[in-house]
Amino acid sequence: MQVRAEGGGNIRVTPAVYVALLAAVATLALWLRFPFPEPGWQHVDERAFILQPLAFFSGDLNPHFFNYPTLQLYLASAIYWLYHALFSSASIESFVAYRYFVDASDLIFISRVVTTLMAVGTVIAAASLGRRLYGEAGGLIAALTLAVIPLHVRFSHLAATDVPAALWTTLAVLWAVRIVEEQRPRDLLIAGVFVGLAASTKYPGVFCVVPVAVAAWQGPNRMGRCLRAGAAAAAALALTSPFLWLSPLEAWQDISAMGVEHLAGDNHRPNGGPLLHLVEHTLRYGLGFGVLLTVLIAVGWRPRSMTRAETILCAGIAGLALLPAVASSGFMRYAIPLAPVLAVLAARPLVRLPLPRWGLGAWLLVVLAVPAYASWQSRTMLSGPDTRLEALGWLEARHADGYRLIQASGSGGAPGFLTPEVILARETYFLRSYSDEQLRQAYAELARRSDFPPLAVRGLSEDAIVAAPDSASGSGILCLIDHPILVDEENRYEELSRWPLDWVDFRAGRLARGVFDPVDWLLLPVDGFSYMRATGPNVRLATVGLPLAAPVPDTRSYFALRGAVMDAKRAVGEDRYAEAQALYDHIFSSPFVMAELLTKILLVELYTGAGMAHFQQGEPGLALTLWQRSLEMRPNDAIALTNVGTALTALKRYDEALAHMERAASLSAWNADLLYNLGTLYLRLSRFTEGAKVLERAVALRPEADGFSNLGWACLRLGRRDDAARSLRSALALDPDHEQARRGLDELNRR
DSSP states (O other): OOEEOTTOTTOEEOHHHHHHHHHHHHHHHHHHHSOSSOOOSOOGGGGHHHHHHHHGGGTOOOOSOOSSOSHHHHHHHHHHHHHHHHHOOSOHHHHHHHHHHTOOHHHHHHHHHHHHHHHHHHHHHHHHHHHHHHHHHHHHHHHHHHHHOHHHHTTTTSSSSHHHHHHHHHHHHHHHHHHHHHOOHHHHHHHHHHHHHHHHHSGGGGGGHHHHHHHHHSSSSHHHHHHHHHHHHHHHHHHHSTHHHHSHHHHHHHHHHHHIIIIIOSTTOOTTOHHHHIIIIIIHHHHOHHHHHHHHHHHHSSGGGOOHHHHHHHHHHHHHHHHHHHOSSOOGGGGTTHHHHHHHHHHHHHHHSOOOHHHHHHHHHHHHHHHHHHHHHHHHHHTSOBHHHHHHHHHHHHOTTOEEEEEEEOOTTOOOOBOHHHHHHHHHHHHHHSOHHHHHHHHHHHHTOOOOOOBEEOOOOGGGOBSSGGGOSEEEEEEEEEOTTSOOTTOHHHHHHTSOOOOEEEOOBOGGGSBOOTTOSOOOOSBOGGGBSSBSOEEEEEEEEESOOOOOOOHHHHHHHHHHHHHHHHHHHTTOHHHHHHHHHHHHTSSSOHHHHSOHHHHHHHHHHHHHHHHHTTOHHHHHHHHHHHHHHOTTOHHHHHHHHHHHHHTTOHHHHHHHHHHHHHHOTTOHHHHHHHHHHHHHTTOHHHHHHHHHHHHHHSOOHHHHHHHHHHHHHHTOHHHHHHHHHHHHHHOTTOHHHHHHHHHHHHO
16 A cells, blocks of 8 residues: 655555665664764763662652752663663672762763663654654654754753653644544553653753643543643653652752752843844754754745644744743753754645655755754764863873872863862762762772772862972873853963963864853854764863972772771761770871861861860860861851860860850850850850850750759859749759759758
8 A cells, every 4th residue: 555645746655665665764863873983082961860760779759859850860870770680790889889889980971872762762753743743754754854953963862851851742742633633542651651651850851731731621521630730740750750739848959959040040042132143053053054944934924824733832842942942041952942844844844745755855965954964963072082082091091099180161061080079079969869878888888899980179269279390299280271152251271271381282173163052061063063073172281380298089988098097987976985996097198188078077077086086085286186177167157166165165275165156155055065164164164144045045955964953053142042942953854864964962961
């Protein structure tokens, strides 16, 4: 049987030929979307496909991160678990630890493969939609168009949610068309499910509800049909992103913050406004001028002759265009769900106009040549050199044990340095799903391995560079980054590049001649490919002298150090002060500069814990020195002030102690412990009136036997017999064996 495309002139395609040609188009789509060798760098948004899926291995399925819904993240986690079960001999703890904190390139590859396969599935879905609207010829044209346009190709290798969401939105539009053509109740449910899956992959996917709602409204029992599709969508979303409903406040906090940033913020705002940017940049380069012109012809040519199914397609385009047309963040990726439906619409004039086969072929050749070339060049560049990887390779070959890094210009799009900041930032995410003990075990696992990239320590700025290298006591690496999309308001790249250093350059090409998506960090051009040698920014490296001779730990030593810090903190928390003291002494005996390796908060914890260990071991002098280091970093911290005051009290330096205690109480007037310590010090100094006032506040906040006892003694010294008796009896009521309170009552009775 032969099927003639409606209005398609002499274009006829048999089903067998259709299947064969569609398979060829799908193969082309796969080839364009699967660069080989695989890019070794990672896009910033791909981190979510490391941290969240591995967090689910803890058994906690709450992502504690709602910038994305969880369908694609759950899918990735399940595949990673299967990958570990089938191909990894490491324990689950070691598997997670290494990939969470060091290198998850194998997992990113897996998620990229999933994205690529879903992208090819979208090409097939677009063919099905085009076939339903315009026959076999229309389906093939839609598939071929989507297969080669850069908007879909350039992101189909990323472990991200945009391309998978486009599969579900395309299927939702396809089933919306089925609703108006076949009027089957089950199509309402299926279309609703696809809407829910789209929203559960990327929140703006929910806009594919527009064509489904329009289709559901065209028929009897309009409201009931809409409610049926809506219920199916809500159920699919609830089942695949359940913590949107189970943790609504946490979810709303992330979603609202993201909405403010990307819908109304200025951080990623393109010039000219979002709608102009969508047409002038995203669609022009993402579709190619010829495809964009064909789409405009499809919209303007005999619009009154559009079928009901075509109006559903147009409704889908309108709904999916909403976000990129109004969002302040002009990411090209926001328009990816538009690519399949625009590819289908582009088939309309080609099959409706009475074109001979050679005419159709010529039109397709002219229209698709430029986007196909751009997609081919994108694939070639993605499988080619990258300046960030070249720079990292140069550093690893010369500094395998680690190095000091001064990154003076640009941070976005920089090489993927493994730094303490990166590790400690991931530690924060890790602790959302895992316990402190599991984190300590992870660091212990890592401390037993040696297959690490070098650690890059960033503790100094370019101001620390020694002009005369011969007089420097140490050395480091100065790194400069330059790219057209980077904001360098102070022109640091040009300024520092003029320094007379032995620069090593890794140049991407003549970046000023290339055209780039101005707000994305893909660092892959959309035009001007002939001027490019590699992906990535221009990177300049130079070895410089530094006034610091202390060594930099290798990565393994860093994990061992971080584990020791956690062990010492746990020992203090469990009152094992002798063990804690030994651990802290070992930590401080290392030759490394702690301020380079730990965050300010962790440094405060380090000195606070070490001070507590020494204080409890009868060494208030050492405790004072350590606690003063904490106070220097947090001069307005009430706990740090109290600790210093406690050590000074033990050293009988009461006036200094009192000054610290009073300041602590003024900063934290509702802390019962601080008030108790201050009141007790007042009593030691025989300042009973002040002591009584402070202790009254302390016991009001937290009634305790010690507080009431001390308050009773203060009142006793002041001659307030009734208040003294009441306080001492309150102490005994809380602790009948409280010796100090009992002696106070005896003293009161003798008077």
